[in-house]
Amino acid sequence: EPEVTQTPSHQVTQMGQEVILRCVPISNHLYFYWYRQILGQKVEFLVSFYNNEISEKSEIFDDQFSVERPDGSNFTLKIRSTKLEDSAMYFCASTRLVPNEQFFGPGTRLTVL
Amino acid sequence: AQSVTQPDIHITVSEGASLELRCNYSYGATPYLFWYVQSPGQGLQLLLKYFSGDTLVQGIKGFEAEFKRSQSSFNLRKPSVHWSDAAEYFCAVGVDTGRRALTFGSGTRLQVQP
Numbered sequence: 145e146p147e148v149t150q151t152p153s154h155q156v157t158q159m160g161q162e163v164i165l166r167c168v169p170i171s172n173h174l175y176f177y178w179y180r181q182i183l184g185q186k187v188e189f190l191v192s193f194y195n196n197e198i199s200e201k202s203e204i205f206d207d208q209f210s211v212e213r214p215d216g217s218n219f220t221l222k223i224r225s226t227k228l229e230d231s232a233m234y235f236c237a238s239t240r241l242v243p244n245e246q247f248f249g250p251g252t253r254l255t256v257l
Numbered sequence: 258a259q260s261v262t263q264p265d266i267h268i269t270v271s272e273g274a275s276l277e278l279r280c281n282y283s284y285g286a287t288p289y290l291f292w293y294v295q296s297p298g299q300g301l302q303l304l305l306k307y308f309s310g311d312t313l314v315q316g317i318k319g320f321e322a323e324f325k326r327s328q329s330s331f332n333l334r335k336p337s338v339h340w341s342d343a344a345e346y347f348c349a350v351g352v353d354t355g356r357r358a359l360t361f362g363s364g365t366r367l368q369v370q371p
Contacts, residue, residue, distance in 0.1 A: 179359075187359075243352070243357060248300045
């Protein structure tokens with residue numbers, strides 16, 4: 145069964161460093177999302193991406209964040225200068241149609257020291 | 258904007274007992290409703306979804322949920338809980354306008370006693 149994959153599973157970085165989180169959505173999906181979950185809190189929407197551009201973004205997704213689909217398979221989230229409060233689990237999700245269920249990856253745990 | 262409330266932060270049930278997890282949503286029209294489960298250190302797995310039609314929906318692992326428009330609720334149920342059901346359960350709402358992102362509730366952590 146096709147699934148969303150994410151790498152790395154755990155990333156540790158120093159405050160101020162840039163990180164790139166990678167996702168491979170399900171191959172025939174068209175809509176892509178990033179969510180984050182700070183430890184013990186709810187899952188929060190960051191950004192949605194369709195047709196090679198951002199569809200929507202939340203208030204969390206400020207200028208420090210960017211997304212890219214550099215090729216036909218990868219979908220990346222970049223944080224330019226990480227802050228302590230960026231420590232969270234980051235989930236990638238994809239779906240073929242909207243509205244529909246979103247398929248989530250296993251997440252990348254980002255720890256900012 | 259839509260919102261989701263899961264009033265129970267933590268629930269403990271005995272193995273074999275029945276389970277009901279509550280979810281209330283706020284949205285002006287009929288939303289698209291989902292229940293996801295998250296085991297420790299894992300991603301989110303879809304249990305079931307409601308888009309339209311029959312208000313009682315069946316999902317995986319023996320779960321079901323009932324959409325009640327009058328109560329703005331979408332409660333998750335299981336007649337007999339297994340130890341492997343211990344996890345965190347998230348209710349989520351999606352809409353067909355705007356960003357089409359999902360809005361999640363704060364989750365209910367289920368503990369199963371032997």
